[in-house]
Amino acid sequence: MDYKRDIPLAITFLVGVIAIGDYYTGIEAVTQTFNVIKNWGIVLQGFALGLGAVNLFRVHGRRVSARKEGTDWVFSAVLLIMLAVHIVIGLMTGQYEQGETYNWLYNSIYLPISSTMYSSLAFYMAYGAYKVLRARNFDAALLFITAVLVIIGNTPMFPAIYPGFFHMREWIFGPIVSGAYRGVRIGIGIEAVVLGIKTLIGMETGYLGRR
Amino acid sequence: MSIWEKLTGLPREIVMTLVMISIIIPALNPLGLPLMTGQMSQDWYDAVDALPEGSVILFDIGYGSGGYPSLGPGNIAAFHQMFDKDLKIVIMATALEGTLMYPLVMAGVDPEGNYGAVYGEDYVFIGYVAGTQTAMAGVLGDLHDLVTNDYQGNPISSMPILDDVNGADDIDLVAYVTTSGDIAEGWVYQAYSQYSMDVVGGTLSMMTTSIKPYYDSGQLLGIMDGIKGAADLEFLTGHAGDAIVSSDILTFSQTLVLIFIAVGNISWFMSKKEVKS
Amino acid sequence: MVTMDPQIWLAAFFTIAATSYAFRDNVVFKFAEYTFIGVAAAHQIVMGVKNIRDYGWTKIMEGQIIYVVVFVLGIMLYARFHREYYWLYRFPIAFLVGNGVGISIRAAIHSDFIVQISETAKTPLITGDALGTINALITFVGAVTAIVHFIFTQEKLHEGAIGYIPKIGRWLMLLAFGASFGNTVMSRFGMYQGRVVFLLRDWLQII
Amino acid sequence: MAILTEGRIVPLVALILVWVAVYIAINMGKEGKIKVRRIAGLDAIEEVVGRSVEMGRPVFDIIGMGTFTDSYATQTVAGLSILNYVAGLSARLGADLVAPQASVDVMPVAIELVRDAYNVEGKLDELNVDEQLPYLSGTQFAWASGIIGMAARRKPAGNIMIGPFWAESMMFAETFDRIGAMQVGGTARTYQIPFFAALCDYCLIGEEIFAAGAYVSGEPSQIGTIAAQDWYKLVAIALSIVGALLSTVGVNIIAELLAR
Numbered sequence: 001m002d003y004k005r006d007i008p009l010a011i012t013f014l015v016g017v018i019a020i021g022d023y024y025t026g027i028e029a030v031t032q033t034f035n036v037i038k039n040w041g042i043v044l045q046g047f048a049l050g051l052g053a054v055n056l057f058r059v060h061g062r063r064v065s066a067r068k069e070g071t072d073w074v075f076s077a078v079l080l081i082m083l084a085v086h087i088v089i090g091l092m093t094g095q096y097e098q099g100e101t102y103n104w105l106y107n108s109i110y111l112p113i114s115s116t117m118y119s120s121l122a123f124y125m126a127y128g129a130y131k132v133l134r135a136r137n138f139d140a141a142l143l144f145i146t147a148v149l150v151i152i153g154n155t156p157m158f159p160a161i162y163p164g165f166f167h168m169r170e171w172i173f174g175p176i177v178s179g180a181y182r183g184v185r186i187g188i189g190i191e192a193v194v195l196g197i198k199t200l201i202g203m204e205t206g207y208l209g210r211r
Numbered sequence: 212m213s214i215w216e217k218l219t220g221l222p223r224e225i226v227m228t229l230v231m232i233s234i235i236i237p238a239l240n241p242l243g244l245p246l247m248t249g250q251m252s253q254d255w256y257d258a259v260d261a262l263p264e265g266s267v268i269l270f271d272i273g274y275g276s277g278g279y280p281s282l283g284p285g286n287i288a289a290f291h292q293m294f295d296k297d298l299k300i301v302i303m304a305t306a307l308e309g310t311l312m313y314p315l316v317m318a319g320v321d322p323e324g325n326y327g328a329v330y331g332e333d334y335v336f337i338g339y340v341a342g343t344q345t346a347m348a349g350v351l352g353d354l355h356d357l358v359t360n361d362y363q364g365n366p367i368s369s370m371p372i373l374d375d376v377n378g379a380d381d382i383d384l385v386a387y388v389t390t391s392g393d394i395a396e397g398w399v400y401q402a403y404s405q406y407s408m409d410v411v412g413g414t415l416s417m418m419t420t421s422i423k424p425y426y427d428s429g430q431l432l433g434i435m436d437g438i439k440g441a442a443d444l445e446f447l448t449g450h451a452g453d454a455i456v457s458s459d460i461l462t463f464s465q466t467l468v469l470i471f472i473a474v475g476n477i478s479w480f481m482s483k484k485e486v487k488s
Numbered sequence: 489m490v491t492m493d494p495q496i497w498l499a500a501f502f503t504i505a506a507t508s509y510a511f512r513d514n515v516v517f518k519f520a521e522y523t524f525i526g527v528a529a530a531h532q533i534v535m536g537v538k539n540i541r542d543y544g545w546t547k548i549m550e551g552q553i554i555y556v557v558v559f560v561l562g563i564m565l566y567a568r569f570h571r572e573y574y575w576l577y578r579f580p581i582a583f584l585v586g587n588g589v590g591i592s593i594r595a596a597i598h599s600d601f602i603v604q605i606s607e608t609a610k611t612p613l614i615t616g617d618a619l620g621t622i623n624a625l626i627t628f629v630g631a632v633t634a635i636v637h638f639i640f641t642q643e644k645l646h647e648g649a650i651g652y653i654p655k656i657g658r659w660l661m662l663l664a665f666g667a668s669f670g671n672t673v674m675s676r677f678g679m680y681q682g683r684v685v686f687l688l689r690d691w692l693q694i695i
Numbered sequence: 696m697a698i699l700t701e702g703r704i705v706p707l708v709a710l711i712l713v714w715v716a717v718y719i720a721i722n723m724g725k726e727g728k729i730k731v732r733r734i735a736g737l738d739a740i741e742e743v744v745g746r747s748v749e750m751g752r753p754v755f756d757i758i759g760m761g762t763f764t765d766s767y768a769t770q771t772v773a774g775l776s777i778l779n780y781v782a783g784l785s786a787r788l789g790a791d792l793v794a795p796q797a798s799v800d801v802m803p804v805a806i807e808l809v810r811d812a813y814n815v816e817g818k819l820d821e822l823n824v825d826e827q828l829p830y831l832s833g834t835q836f837a838w839a840s841g842i843i844g845m846a847a848r849r850k851p852a853g854n855i856m857i858g859p860f861w862a863e864s865m866m867f868a869e870t871f872d873r874i875g876a877m878q879v880g881g882t883a884r885t886y887q888i889p890f891f892a893a894l895c896d897y898c899l900i901g902e903e904i905f906a907a908g909a910y911v912s913g914e915p916s917q918i919g920t921i922a923a924q925d926w927y928k929l930v931a932i933a934l935s936i937v938g939a940l941l942s943t944v945g946v947n948i949i950a951e952l953l954a955r
Contacts, residue, residue: 004575004578005575005578007579007582008578008579008581008582009582011579011582011583011586012582012583012585012586012589013586014586015582015583015586015587015590016586016587016589016590017590018590019586019587019589019590019591019594020590020593020594020710022594023405023594023595023700023703024594024699024700024703024706024707025698025699025700026698026699026700027698035352035353035356037583037587038345038348038349038352038357038587038591039349039356039357039543039547040555040558040561040583041342041345041349041583041584041587041588042340042341042342042345042346042349042357042539042543043341043539043540043543043544043555043558043559043562044558044561044562044565044580044583044584045341045342045345045346045539045584046341046535046536046537046538046539046540046543046544046562047536047540047561047562047563047565047580048341048536048562048565048584049307049341049532049533049535049536049539050532050533050536050537050566051565051566051568052529052532053529053530053532053533054566054569055569055799055833056525056526056529058569071515075518075519075522076522078519078522078523078526079522079523079525079526080526081526082522082523082526082527082530083526083527083529083530084530085530086526086527086530086531086534087530087533087534090530090531090533090534090537091533091534091537095363095364096534096535096537096538097310097311097531097534097535097538098310098362098363102534103311103314104495105527106311106531107495107499108494108495108496108498108499108502109498109499109502109523109527110276110308110524110527110528110531111276111279111311111499112276112498112499112500112502112503112506112683112686113502113503113505113506113520113521113523113524113527114275114276114277114308114524114528115276115277115279115280115679115682115683116502116503116506116507116680116683117277117506117509117524117836118277118278118679118862119277119280119281119676119679119680119682119683120506120507120509120510120680121676121862121865121866122230122464122673122676122677122679122680123227123230123507123510123511123680124510124865124866124869125468125672125673125676125677125865126226126227126230126464126467126468126471127223127226127227127869128865128868128869128872128893128894129468129471129472129475129673130219130221130226130471130472130474130475131219131475131869131872131873132475132868132869132872132893132894133472133475133476133893133894134475134476134479135476136479139658139659139662139892139898140892140893142659142662142663142666143662143663143665143666143669143889143892143893144476144666144893145663145666146663146664146665146666146667146670147666147667147669147670147673147893148469148472148666148670149666149670150666150667150669150670150671151465151468151469151670151673151674152469154439154461154465154670154671154673154674155461155462155465155466155469156244156245156246156458156459156461156462157244157462157466159247160244160245163247166247170249170250172663172667173251173419173420173423173667174623174627175622175623175624175626175627175630176626176630176660176663176664176667177420177423177664177667177668178423178424178427178627178630178631179626179627179628179629179630179631179634179660179664180630180631180634180657180660180661180663180664181420181421181423181424181664181885182424182427182604182607182608182627182630182631182634183630183631183632183633183634183635183637183638183657183661184421184634184661184885184901185421185424185600185604186600186601186604186605186631186635186928186931187634187635187638187901187902187924187928188600188883188885188901188902189596189597189599189600189601189604190597190600190601190713190924190927190928190931191769191883191902191905191924192592192593192596192600192766193593193596193597193600193601193710193713194713194716194717194920194923194924194927195768195769195920196589196590196592196593196596197593197710197713197714197717198717198920199585199589200586200589200590201714201717203717203721203916204768204769206763206764206768206772207581207582207585207763207764207768208578208581208582223511223512224511224512227510227511231684234677234680234681234684235684235688238681238684238685238688238695239688239694239695278679279682280678280679280680280681280682280683281675281678281679281682283682307531307532307535308531310535338538338542339535339538339539340539340543341535341536341539341543344588344591344592345587345588345591348591357543358542358543359542359546359550360542360546392884392885392886393766396596396599397592399595399599400591400592400595400596400599401591401595403599404595404598404599404603405595415675416671416672416674416675416678417668417671417672417675417886417889418886419668419671420664420667420668420671420885421668421885421886424604424607425599427607427627428603428604428606428607430599430603436671437671437674437675437678438674438675438678438679439674439678453682453685454678456681456685457677457678457681457682460677460678460681460684461674461677461678464677465673465674465677468673509836509840513840513843513844517840518840521836521837521840522837524836525832525834525837528834581764585764588766592766593710594706594710597706597709597710597713598703598706601706601709601927601931602705602706602709602953605931605934605935605938605953606938606949606950606953606954608935608938608939609934609935609937609938609939609941609942609949609950609953610938610942610947610949610950611939611942612939612942612943612945613939613940613943614943628935628939631935632932632935632936635928635931635932635935636928636932637900638901638902638903638928639925639928639929640731640732640734640902640903640906640909640921640925641729641730641731641732641918641921641922641925642925642929643730643732646732658900661900662892665888665889665892665893666889666893668886668888668889669889669890669892669893672889672890
């Protein structure tokens, strides 16, 4: 027996089966055990949140200490400084993200970057619409038709001129979207369940990492 | 070079600048075009409206700064409706940045000033809980066993709103607003499938189609479809805000996109014709 | 007048820096990006520690000594960075995976599979009015043919005249994807508008 | 008190039968009793590699920024199977393959698979791992800008993106199209499928990526998994059709049965 792999696999199976048992059975002991598992899981997830930062410290720490050609290491240094400063300010006060300084930093740095980065995809959308969105073949033409109709329906000016544009959009979100996406949903649902069962019975072991 | 080739050959910078202008102009001069309410947001509104006074809502802030521009206005409008109806709101965050979105939203709602609501009696914010679906199951399972403090570390034992709220049985409606597919599906799994609870969900417009099957089968009673859904809710609740303003921006920017699509496709067909002839 | 608030200046700088990427990759963007990565990871740590305090440490303080085990498991997660003892991290990760999988599939089979089939099965194909019937038929055909499209081990379903069934599924899905694409355009512009308003109102103060 | 919760018997039976079905299907897969259909997307992939050889420009294969520990692991595995296939094609036809990496967990496996593929073709000496499988970043926008920068410098003639993708899908599809690359995209993340469908020359929709991965890898475990899912889908189709027909004539027996 390879206890370095088999015990974790047993843990996965056991915990998973208790979670399932909690849902399907009325056995009090199972429900209470699962309550403990849930509460433990929430704390463990808290620990897991630090993994990313440790990884960054390793990767970028190495880059900074190597100082290889180019300016890349300068950016790595920026990253590490920002990382360290925010951690210190967040933890030092005992108020975490509610601390005044932390809040100030958050609103001046994190919030503007993050909200701009995702929304600046609008420019890609526009450029993509201009350069790439073509009715180039039958498949693309189908997608093209509903895309244009939905954009028209979503643009307040057009329904203001003729309400039918909006009703058209609502209709597309009716049977067309409902039918096809229901099929897709059933497919991904069963895929997730099969994968989950395979994980519980130890046939998917990627999460254990290298052998 | 034909006119069509020139039109499709605009450099990236010019296209981007045109887009930028199409966003700035309406921000300076709003048009105030009328809105047509979508059925999905109407259903969200009705689901909340149907609750008797004093009902308890569990509200999840499942987005961060990346989603705030799109979902924040809708969140504010949703809170307006709930406070206006004297509902009790237990707020939580499954998103890491949720606790930092909370003050932004509350600044727009001002429950104390507008509705005379009292923190701890009419609403409470229990803060961020890690683990997404585990967090949902935890809060719905045995709230007091899990949570001891609110987001600022004050003990919840001193808050009357939670005296009678122990878990799913004491909650009348789950409402969430999120940018994450995992959270959007998670509430259906944990609240609807586990406890047959009523759930309404708000997501980015790009996610709406994917969670639509849940709405069709009654697992979600209503959907707030991104900024459009937010504008609908602002309109229905009578609290015009950022979402309605953004409708004007959509008129300009999306018309520009439609022109881009038209130019791109016409020139593409033209150039194909030329090659053939 | 332009604002004098340093916080708004900082936020405006980072807004412009993050936007600049859409035009061209540049060093200012790169600075904003690395800052973002660092701050995001720091925020995770801050929230992680708070989460551990709220849901773990308080329990130990209340006398539930068993939570010491959770702390040990939590620390074991970090063994993955150790050359020799990395395998220790498998114990807590196995716990998390078992819990995560169990909690989601137990309901997914209901929400995503059975309820969805049931919804199709209980909807009559012919309703009182013509539009209702058309809608019901399109929904039904869309749901069924889309599933057929995703069957890969039954060759017969994709040959000859029957082969049109999965094709119809693909076409209907593409129509639905178009709707999703069109809606996303709205999503993104709606989002960027917030940043423009910030720049014009809070920073430049011209609206 | 009942041992089984009321209204949940059908889901429980369905869940347990998944276990049985997976076992049977994988055994059938091992015995070679199951054939996965070759989907059209694979021909498109061959065309992309061939075109890159003709034009003497690189071909990109991006498997996304998924890891083995997240819930998109199977998509990453499908992406890796395709990468192995593309590496084999590239080695055989002499294409310059570039496969940037985003996950420290996945990268060693990707290297191993590409090395294998080159080895099978006897071209191991032509592989330069550091150049062809560079590590970029595991953070979304750093990863995206890394890819976009590489694309602008290397001007690939083709791009294959199969695996889990997030908001960066749009940026990739648009960038590679701009530099004139032929693209095949595929993901099972439903939110991103529309972008690939709109902007790529060929798109593998949803679970097609698993079928493609299983087809090229020939692994019984992957093939069996697909067969087990197919059986469930056949049941779903049968119940839907029979149920809808019955409820049209006023009999609601299927939905009632499923609610048990």
